[in-house]
Amino acid sequence: MLEDKNFINESSLTPMMQQYLQTKTQYPDCILFFRLGDFYEMFLEDAVNVSRLLNLTLTSRSRGDDRVPMCGVPHHSAKFYINKLLDMGYKIAICDQVEDPRFAKGIVKRQVTRVVTPGMVLDTDTLESDRFNFISALIQDEQRFSIAFFDASTGDLFIAKDLEREELIDRIRMMEPREILIPDTNSYEEIRGLLKRENLLYSIVSESLFRDLDRIDSLSRVDGGVRHAVCAIINYVESMQKRQLSIIREPVWIDSYSYLYLDETCQRNLEIFNNSLDKKKYGSLFWVIDKTSSAMGSRMLRRWLQYPLLEIGEINRRYDAIDELRGDTIRIQNLVALIKEMADLERISSKVGYRHANPKDLIAIKNSIRPIGEIKKIIAQFRSEIFGEINSCIDTLSDIFQLIDKRIVEDPPVLINEGGIIKPGNNEELDELIRISRDLKSIIAGIEERERTRTGIGSLKVRYNKVFGYFIEVTKANLHLVPQDYIRKQTMVNAERFITEELKNLEDKVLSSDERRKTLEYEIFIQTLEDISKELPRIERTAKGVSMLDALISL
Template sequence: MGKLTPMMKQYLDLKEKYKDCILFFRLGDFYEMFFDDAILASKELEITLTGRDCGLKERAPMCGVPHHSAENYIAKLIDKGHKVAICEQVEDPSVSKGIVKRDVVKIITPGTVMDAYMLDEKENNYIMSIYVDDDGAGISFADVSTGELRTTEFTKDNFINCLLDEIVKINPKEIIINTLQCLGYDLKSEIYTVLSKPYIDVFDSWAFKQDYAIKKIKQHFNIIAIEGFGIDDKNHSTCSIGALFEYLQKTQKNSLSHINNIYFYSSDAYMILDKSTRRNLELTETMREKKRKGSLLWILDKTNTAMGGRILKKWIEEPLKDIGEIQSRLDAVEELKENILAREELKELLNNVYDLERLVVRISYGNANARDLIALKGSLEVLPKVKKILDSFNTLKLKNVLYEINLVQEVKELIKQSIMDDPPITIKEGGIIKRFYNHELDELREIISNSKQWIANLENNERLKTGIKSLKIGFNKVFGYYLEVTKTNLNLVPENYIRKQTLANAERYITPELKEAESKILGAEDKVVELEYQIFVQIRDEIKKFTKEIQNTARAIATLDALISFAEVSDRFGYTKPKINNDLLIDICNGRHPVVERTMDFDMFIGNDTLLDGDENRFSIITGPNMAGKSTYMRQVALIVLMAQIGCFVPADKATIGVVDRIFTRVGASDDLARGQSTFMVEMSELANILNNATKKSLIILDEIGRGTSTYDGLSIAWAVVEYISSKKVLGARTLFATHYHELTELEGILNGVKNYCISVEECNDDIIFLRKIIRGSADQSYGIQVAKLAGVIDDVITRAKQILLQLEENDINKKNLKEDTTINKTNEVIYEKQMSIFDGKNNDVIEELKKIDILDITPMEAMNHLYKLVKLAQNRGV
């Protein structure tokens, strides 16, 4: 058996330390991967798999990517959920003995991406740390690219559900956790049900220990106590923060000084939105295509900065419950909406502001180049004008923004005096630092400038001395400076010329005088490049001292940008300022769906009123045909409430919104085949979540409860749900309930607080026209056959359906049995005495014939014969 080569041994030693990463091993101008990493990377990146002699009997599988374009390949691997360890040379090859020392300088993971080309500029990239035990859970999450760190914890009885709801809201790209098992839950499986498979890593359990976590926090912030962050009694949060710092330091191998604060928040401060509600309301992406276009975010985001886009998305995902803060945002939006000229000026100014949050983090990390500093300077230059305009506003929110914007004059002046206005991308090739900024640099540049003139003078003198008029002095990186003489003039070459190179038509020479000048010139050029880099690093380090001030300014600009976006949308689309209170009243006049109305031609959207309260109008039963607009109407009510609570004006003529603690939606039907759940099982699971977690201050949207099972079971479930939710003694939540069970409309007048509404339609011969208007009362039919006809169902089926419907209507069995088989007691509860029946199953020869058939043991021809016989029996019974 062969012996590993020194280089391959070095590779395997490093790989042993980073088993969970794809190791990018720097060799010359390439990052190489070997063995299993090479096989995996070649498939994921679709690059050629080759081999390399490694000292063993068989060649090592190998693939590689050029170092100058490695970012694109790394991005693809990260996007596919892999971690990449970057290995570089860590010593100068010219002074090393033996193989050059290499080490991993950084680990790039899905949650720790820093480079702009790998990030969505209007979306945070969070890594989350979760500490969970039988008593509760704590989460901490950070965006390494912006320096944000937030934490919260859950210690209530249903803390696992609260944890999952929060994970959905935050949508981390990577999760570290202390254990995957808690109270019988498989947490990895549970997380995968609510997120599209983030990278999950069970991290070292010792890193989550409370004593170690507190020590880690103190070390990071260089403090002696953690009380200042408000987490001294938040043990679960503390444990998650300590582990997060440990993981980030282990992977980033760099200062995390830009993470300079911990923000503890209570999830109770925000409206809770579970996965189903976020999906059904299409808050940040569409339900089917998972695209931004068509979502609420698509409508509301008219921001001019990346920072503003990120905070606006966060506001949509975290509607407020505090009336004071909601009102503060609404007042600011109102003032911006009314001051059109000032708003337009601010928009134009903000359009010139770069992503300050991520710029200052790159500076803090030491990744920023000279162009980043110029972008920072350009952004800071517009801030005085922004502050001047803001000074004319009066609302508290805008005044706070004004005070929080720090002009950071020192940084702006430093960059203005030191950095070239149009510097190169690289920082190690010179051309960065302005003239007169550094005396030593200016002297070296003067030497270079004078030397060039000296070379020109030397060339002229040598021509005169030798009489060779075509003589010229040139330069290349291999031979340095040289005198070139054509072969026709070789007889005129003086004796002190030393031959250096022979060409086809000329000879090249050097002289001691030229060699001495070359040494001075090249030495000066090398010193200039080296000194420029040193000066740039010093400037960058000086700016790093202002990280916190720039971050605070960035957050203020982001807030201003989001408020301007709300004002712009409200002005452009005719939104109105809602009235906010703590009552249970939701009163909307001529409300509209914010997304649907913008996607319709000719402004044909029909507005509708809504009245929900905690008393006589707490539960609305909505009937009407499919496609008539029931789902759109219910969603628009939920979206109007949500928009009001994020501080935006709403699409309505006027609206009064009693603050909602949660919005629940049960809309549509879908299987969850991965978990072995049918459409009906999914429906009932979502319903159970609503019934277990809703309160009187919740808003519930239910669409077609009970349709996934038999008519009798479904109607019974729907009926019981109406009773439970509408009862003030039990729940009494404000609810919109769409159904095709017309029998439920009889509950108005029987159950307190229940009101009937329907979508109005107009019949025209055998067709229907949807008027899209919600009116009091109930629909007398569902118009299902007419809708089927509109959908293109073939005429034979439509004709037969009409015949069957006519027979059922004549029997009127449904309605009769429902009235006879139920009684109402004093607490508004329905007592079922016997199950309702549409068809009597006794003495039914069709059913008896079906029982005789063994469907697992008949041929296709036998099946056709059975079918023919069953049709005849059914026809004889008049079915």
């Protein structure tokens, strides 16, 4: 059995296996999920390792006298297996079919559509709702370090510079990044050894990723080594996701000048986020005071606790807002009820930006927009300065609501390529195809009734299966009544199955219209994502305003 591609003569392999090996060569540090029909398959060393890690059945594919190890998972449940591998620290390259196999000339075209790493998880069902999921990058200048932390699922960016080695490790422990990017130069050997001893997951990446970027507006006030660290994260994320970043917030400096610095030891001893017994949230300060109504608010409260304010003016502004809230129980109850109607706008909008959102995500955005107008009305009644700032952040987003409401059905499927997503009235051709699908039962019933009348066979039925398509079924007792234009298709024990030119034409029309409908709906959905992506900064500001309001109410 072959396990190492270095001993394989590629010329003796099938075109599909050659395609696999060529793709794998481009992503040697990743497990390659290679789409074959309804499965993602792994081969060779990946198959051996993944079958062992996930307890999957290891099979093999013949290659002359040798056999190539392989294992696979259904595409619709791949997320479950991918998340397990991510938790173990592995990177996954997703290689999808990028053309319809029916129209492919030769082997189906495939390409890696995205790479998922522990620091690049975007799935809201997988991420802990009240925690950030950071990817970080560090850069060294003499004996000092700069570091950046970025949550791709929310756009939050935290930076620090001029750190000594002990301060660097302490920041890393506090922020708990899932992945740390380090340049592939010899000067970082010592720090790589240190991170390894600390059991911290790091990725060695090309030093070219740390090159400067001048197209990111939010980096206008960031310079030096920390700017290069941020640029490394941006370049890395964009190379993994195959598109430019759409959301990146203004960077927050995590230094001892802007906030009261609580190192990792202090936070642990004070049990701010985890208790001292089993290191769980239960019993911690955060567990006691986190009464937020949304995941966005919970993360904002965590951020406030992790970095307490130092400037007395800012502290008093927050106190004034909390004091005003304490005296207005009715409005608080109304706000809590409205915020609870909202989904995690920060993370869902990031999925839109990376084009990973599904139809249900868009409905979640629409339903989250619904209570915003009423929230703004209530906030406008408060006098504290901070509420004015929050209200100016929050946008009613009525145009986005109308866009989604016009295009997406109320209860859409999760998959974006199976149809049933788009409402009538968005495309004339699609409306006609939907009508054909909707009226199909009545068309079939009409044909059946007409044929019964024409032939005098009262038990005649028009049926369908995936093997024969549409057919007419006649019992053997009535075979002498069958017209000459019926074409025999199959003989059963008690009946015969026939087709007609009319049924063949209907089947061709239905099948082609179904495929065309799916294609049109997919195109309209992708265009909807593009349209919403243009408005992501507004959604992000609104999410930030709601998260601040939620955190204040909790306090």
